[in-house]
Amino acid sequence: MPEDLRNRVDRQPTVAALSEAELLERIFPRLQMTDGHTTSTLLGPGDDAAVIAAPDGRTVISIDTQVQDQDFRLLWPNGYHTTGFDVGWKAAAQNLSDINAMGAHATSMVVSLTLPVDTPVSWVEDLADGLTAGIRELGATRCSVAGGDLGRGGEISVTVAVLGTLDGGRPVLRSGARPGDTLALAGTVGHAAAGLALLESDIPVDTLTPAERAFVDLQCRPRPPLEAGPAARAAGATAMLDISDGLQRDGRRLATASNVAVALDQARMAQLADLLAPAAARLGVDGAAWVLGGGEDHGLLATFPAGVQLPPGFTAIGSIHALGTDEGPGVLTAGRTADNGGWDHFAH
Amino acid sequence: MPEDLRNRVDRQPTVAALSEAELLERIFPRLQMTDGHTTSTLLGPGDDAAVIAAPDGRTVISIDTQVQDQDFRLLWPNGYHTTGFDVGWKAAAQNLSDINAMGAHATSMVVSLTLPVDTPVSWVEDLADGLTAGIRELGATRCSVAGGDLGRGGEISVTVAVLGTLDGGRPVLRSGARPGDTLALAGTVGHAAAGLALLESDIPVDTLTPAERAFVDLQCRPRPPLEAGPAARAAGATAMLDISDGLQRDGRRLATASNVAVALDQARMAQLADLLAPAAARLGVDGAAWVLGGGEDHGLLATFPAGVQLPPGFTAIGSIHALGTDEGPGVLTAGRTADNGGWDHFAH
Numbered sequence: 001m002p003e004d005l006r007n008r009v010d011r012q013p014t015v016a017a018l019s020e021a022e023l024l025e026r027i028f029p030r031l032q033m034t035d036g037h038t039t040s041t042l043l044g045p046g047d048d049a050a051v052i053a054a055p056d057g058r059t060v061i062s063i064d065t066q067v068q069d070q071d072f073r074l075l076w077p078n079g080y081h082t083t084g085f086d087v088g089w090k091a092a093a094q095n096l097s098d099i100n101a102m103g104a105h106a107t108s109m110v111v112s113l114t115l116p117v118d119t120p121v122s123w124v125e126d127l128a129d130g131l132t133a134g135i136r137e138l139g140a141t142r143c144s145v146a147g148g149d150l151g152r153g154g155e156i157s158v159t160v161a162v163l164g165t166l167d168g169g170r171p172v173l174r175s176g177a178r179p180g181d182t183l184a185l186a187g188t189v190g191h192a193a194a195g196l197a198l199l200e201s202d203i204p205v206d207t208l209t210p211a212e213r214a215f216v217d218l219q220c221r222p223r224p225p226l227e228a229g230p231a232a233r234a235a236g237a238t239a240m241l242d243i244s245d246g247l248q249r250d251g252r253r254l255a256t257a258s259n260v261a262v263a264l265d266q267a268r269m270a271q272l273a274d275l276l277a278p279a280a281a282r283l284g285v286d287g288a289a290w291v292l293g294g295g296e297d298h299g300l301l302a303t304f305p306a307g308v309q310l311p312p313g314f315t316a317i318g319s320i321h322a323l324g325t326d327e328g329p330g331v332l333t334a335g336r337t338a339d340n341g342g343w344d345h346f347a348h
Numbered sequence: 349m350p351e352d353l354r355n356r357v358d359r360q361p362t363v364a365a366l367s368e369a370e371l372l373e374r375i376f377p378r379l380q381m382t383d384g385h386t387t388s389t390l391l392g393p394g395d396d397a398a399v400i401a402a403p404d405g406r407t408v409i410s411i412d413t414q415v416q417d418q419d420f421r422l423l424w425p426n427g428y429h430t431t432g433f434d435v436g437w438k439a440a441a442q443n444l445s446d447i448n449a450m451g452a453h454a455t456s457m458v459v460s461l462t463l464p465v466d467t468p469v470s471w472v473e474d475l476a477d478g479l480t481a482g483i484r485e486l487g488a489t490r491c492s493v494a495g496g497d498l499g500r501g502g503e504i505s506v507t508v509a510v511l512g513t514l515d516g517g518r519p520v521l522r523s524g525a526r527p528g529d530t531l532a533l534a535g536t537v538g539h540a541a542a543g544l545a546l547l548e549s550d551i552p553v554d555t556l557t558p559a560e561r562a563f564v565d566l567q568c569r570p571r572p573p574l575e576a577g578p579a580a581r582a583a584g585a586t587a588m589l590d591i592s593d594g595l596q597r598d599g600r601r602l603a604t605a606s607n608v609a610v611a612l613d614q615a616r617m618a619q620l621a622d623l624l625a626p627a628a629a630r631l632g633v634d635g636a637a638w639v640l641g642g643g644e645d646h647g648l649l650a651t652f653p654a655g656v657q658l659p660p661g662f663t664a665i666g667s668i669h670a671l672g673t674d675e676g677p678g679v680l681t682a683g684r685t686a687d688n689g690g691w692d693h694f695a696h
Contacts, residue, residue: 043519043521046522046605047449047519047521047522047589048410048445048446048447048449048522048589048590049408049409049410049446049447049449049452049510049519050408050409050410051406051407051408051409051450051514051519052406052407052408052409053405054402054405054407055405056405057403057404057405058390058399059399059400060399060400061397061399061400061494061495061509061511062396062397062458062495063458063459063495063496063507063509064497065460065462065497065499065507067500067501067502067505069502070499070500070501071499097396098397099396099397101395101396101397102395102396102397102399104397108409110409110410110411110509112412112413112507114413114415114418114505146409147409147410147411149412149413151413151415152415152418153418153505154417154502154503155501155502155503157505159411159413159460159507161409161411161460161509162397163407163409171395171397171399173391173395174394174395174396241395241396242396257394
């Protein structure tokens with residue numbers, strides 16, 4: 001833990017003072033879901049494993065880890081302190097997004113938490129609160145935390161494995177995009193990257209404008225559009241994935257899996273960049289780079305057959321093309337190439 | 349990474365030299381299951397999430413993390429270097445044991461791997477080999493690795509989430525033991541603890557006797573009895589759990605969950621300790637402490653109605669008693685109390 005945080009939390013009880021059982025007693029009550037939640041948990045915490053309903057005879061599963069100083073800083077250059085609540089929320093959001101990207105609904109999470117002995121108990125309680133709030137406020141009404149594991153380590157590490165159900169439907173893969181399909185986006189793109197740039201800047205967090213602060217908040221507590229994934233599946237999406245590494249990289253993944261070219265609409269890219277222009281200007285950077293390279297909003301990139309009415313939450317941002325002779329799969333930003341010169345025809 | 353290992357692996361390629369995609373290309377081929385394996389994986393690595401069969405409409409799930417310098421040392425005091433193979437095997441074994449303890453068969457694993465940048469690529473390849481070998485050699489013939497996540501960190505951390513199926517049966521909980529039940533053990537107990545004591549000793553690893561080396565091997569690569577869990581369920585086990593923290597602590601968990609007293613048979617405890625006597629004598633310790641306190645063999649502790657023929661792999665080691673007036677649930681080692689004086693009537 002950085003010296004600064006250690007000083008800030010001095011004299012607060014740390015996890016070193018509690019047994020694993022005592023720490024679990026602090027955490028479990030904070031993981032209870034209440035109003036409006038259905039439960040898929042047939043057997044919850046307290047045994048060697050949990051038992052979760054898988055009503056259509058299949059379960060979707062993904063796993064994701066956040067590590068201190070890699071995926072988040074406890075103290076950012078702009079003075080923002082990452083809270084346990086932020087880390088818990090982001091763990092929920094990232095994992096829920098992976099289930100969303102298959103067109104599925106999340107049913108359960110199990111959490112493995114590695115904590116340095118000097119971690120304040122209150123920070124861990126906040127993490128549990130953030131996990132619960134993320135699940136609830138993002139609308140994962142069929143999901144709850146069914147169990148977990150606690151251990152010590154030299155750095156904070158939070159791993160979540162998340163389960164989901166397709167309710168009898170087919171999973172939407174990355175590989176199904178076909179020439180002529182419409183490329184569509186759900187959720188924001190580049191906002192979390194703007195937030196990251198502000199966190200890494202020397203602009204004090206308490207001097208940010210409300211719009212800038214919203215970018216920081218989205219970086220710390222992403223808001224994946226959880227209704228959009230199952231809606232895309234129902235509307236006949238041919239391919240879909242979570243934008244976790246940016247339109248360019250994730251677009252290339254879709255292109256490669258489907259063996260097609262992904263063409264981004266230049267006018268739509270410019271509109272998306274316009275939303276980021278004031279923050280980009282303040283930092284003296286190009287907001288278009290956030291649009292193409294920023295991923296942690298956890299929006300969805302999906303393709304639909306031409307003529308299909310896009311489900312709520314999606315807007316068209318491009319199209320899918322067949323590969324020409326000697327052309328490999330990739331992301332075509334031809335318009336930008338002509339205007340700007342800064343982008344390769346195929347971005348690698 | 350300790351200086352010693354860094355020197356040993358100097359000039360070996362490290363993970364810093366590879367992209368995530370390149371490292372995954374090294375790992376995935378090593379995770380393929382071949383002969384004699386059925387697959388429960390309907391959709392494997394390559395998309396945002398995997399899809400696993402859950403034939404009876406439920407899935408069992410558990411999660412477990414191993415962290416460098418907490419759960420294993422890369423270099424032990426006796427000179428033994430923990431291999432990637434050991435860590436991969438142990439990750440498989442620990443997680444398979446949790447599924448076994450519910451009376452279920454494992455169907456799938458997802459793995460999240462956190463690696464310092466100076467980790468040798470070969471060490472990570474060994475880890476993948478160990479994971480695969482553990483699944484195969486322990487007999488988890490319906491299980492394979494369906495996906496995962498790779499990231500950087502300051503220390504090696506390996507998290508596995510494991511899924512399982514009860515094939516339509518009931519899960520065997522910790523809470524079902526009844527007065528009059530027979531207490532039974534499957535697998536070894538205390539052997540891994542003996543191995544840990546040898547690893548932590550100054551007896552050079554290359555001077556160990558074959559019996560001592562077998563204890564070290566069991567600590568590094570546990571062998572949970574995977575046939576025993578489902579067999580116990582089929583035979584009508586009333587309660588069961590994985591012995592991960594020792595007969596005393598795990599026995600107390602079973603006693604507390606079932607609100608009974610767990611009585612360990614003194615003669616059987618002595619027989620179990622006899623197997624450890626030569627190693628205990630060499631280290632000048634009491635092998636009985638390994639029997640009562642050693643857990644990492646990942647054997648099973650189960651209870652069966654009196655008169656039930658114990659399934660293969662189980663032997664009786666005690667019995668379940670109703671609580672007397674003013675008596676709390678716990679582990680009764682009355683015989684040892686009388687003979688030895690070293691043990692409380694109820695061990696806490």
